Amino acid sequence: MTHPRYTDLIQGLPANVPFVGPEQQERVRGAAFTARLGANENIFGPSPKAVEAMRRGAADIWKYGDASSHDLRHALAGHMGCAPENILVGEGIDGLLGNLVRLLIAPGDAVVTSDGAYPTFNYHVTGFGGALHKLPYREDREDLPALLAMAAKVDAKLVYLSNPDNPMGSWHKAADIQREIDAHLPEGCLFLLDEAYVEFAPEGTALEVDVNDPRVIRMRTFSKAYGMAGARVGYAIGAPDLIRSFDKIRNHFGMNRMAQAGALAALQDRQWLAQTQAKVAEARKAIAAIAVENGLVALPSAANFVAVDCRQDGDFARRVLAALSARGIFVRMPFVAPQDRCIRISCGRPEDLEHLAQALPEALDEARG
């Protein structure tokens, strides 16, 4: 008999991981990256007030965090215009996604997403034995009507949409999403809207659904616009019954106490957020300009990254990526054709983009062989 005895589900799972982190890549290549533009981190950083709140919290770290994230949850409720009972704070969207999937998905249950959308969501679905139904992008956007039609066809319990989309940066108007939900979301299917990047998007992108609508759950994060990816703070907005159901399974004392304090301070610093949004908009333009200079095409983006179409196939884009990495530029790219003709460049400071601008022509030459 083997030791230990894993469940059948676990034995059937692949050993692969959703992402290899930049630190691991740096250890393999034996040198640090000069520009860290691959994980859609917000290199403009958190509000100094958030930094200060975390620093103040460091000495108090002997205390467990507040299990209900009371202060942050109440502030988020004010921010979102809803009740605290509509808000769940968790260990980043990744952690929230895992728990949501666990609530709904038993082995064999159907889940619908786009082919090439967020791998960590797929990882969780597979991890709980769900049956993933993936639909292709349509003109580099997630194909919402097709996703909902598939959800009806396979009796999905959960359908995933990110808006803006990662990795393409494309987006839908909130009104279009709301209309699709109202017209075509099947009975018994929860609509999971990942709004991780929504603070970077144009007005009218963030869904303004009735927070008590039991058909929809939204997720947001402090990892992107608020510059706190390493803190692990995300939140879900949904109907109170659904929000409360997480209490059956979540790690109640799982929140880092400094992160709770930092997120609260970050949320309150609207000026810093506005400044970040402006810097990101500038960086998107700068990345697009670098793309054009190199004969490439920058796709429109509502996020803090730009998908740059290398105008050949996935093998070519992968060679560009490798050549950039060899020159100290950390970027990533879409996993699935035809989106994998692109590389995905996170917004950076002028000095980061200067490194990119210098390395890209050589990387393209190398990739062209």
Place this chain on the structure above:
Amino acid sequence: MTHPRYTDLIQGLPANVPFVGPEQQERVRGAAFTARLGANENIFGPSPKAVEAMRRGAADIWKYGDASSHDLRHALAGHMGCAPENILVGEGIDGLLGNLVRLLIAPGDAVVTSDGAYPTFNYHVTGFGGALHKLPYREDREDLPALLAMAAKVDAKLVYLSNPDNPMGSWHKAADIQREIDAHLPEGCLFLLDEAYVEFAPEGTALEVDVNDPRVIRMRTFSKAYGMAGARVGYAIGAPDLIRSFDKIRNHFGMNRMAQAGALAALQDRQWLAQTQAKVAEARKAIAAIAVENGLVALPSAANFVAVDCRQDGDFARRVLAALSARGIFVRMPFVAPQDRCIRISCGRPEDLEHLAQALPEALDEARG
């Protein structure tokens, strides 16, 4: 049709939570506690070097943490005298327990623990549908021979022991545990040893098992001796195959980046740890003295808390607890008879224990009616 459609397992789970945090109790009572002695936090706090490392890390929080916790894992391997492949860093022991249960326990699978031992472990077992078999304490210690006999009888996949024990503070010698494992651990049953408090215990308490023994997994934490409960850093030590299996399901980017840096610095400050151990030993004596002054009995403890026998039944001890809480003293107590004749007092600074010494006589009077 209800929205959303939860799994059968989730629908059957109770809504209760393992613990109500002190912040929640403070909100209910409308005032802060004057002494926070209920959650076995380490009020002596983290090493100043750990605080400094976390503060330095705050500005870099825009980066995700290293998904493999490479530096901390390697340092822990050095500390434990094993390979990095024997170590998994996770979001506290609570997080690690949840993932371990998920790896092994499918609905109906048997798990053995002591009645009154760690509720969060039970919460995870129940949360994955496991069948808990609980055995009574024996003379206020976990009854290891009985646990292993029950494991054989019910074909358990997992048996839990905490050493030192929480909530009683009792302990087993490592040699006794090793002998029991070798003689009586059934085939196919993983021995889960929770050593959260082991740094406070006498020499010879920490198990020195072969790290590659696939029958045993140990868990330790930075929440107790290292004073970093709010950081959420725990680690598991086990055979490489078992450690690697967590990669199939864990939240790879779930670690807070400041917490990783702080834990590394804390681990390296052996002098601070020694000082904490001495302070905890002093506090245990002081709590015992307070107990004696009030006609109560302090049980011997190898942890950073003392179970104080109130020498009546659970109802009486619960009244003492409530009366202490009303006087601003946060303590907890065992959940199950006859251990619930005790209240459990975490080690505190002299000023914390002075608050306790002042409140306890009144609380006892009130409880006696």
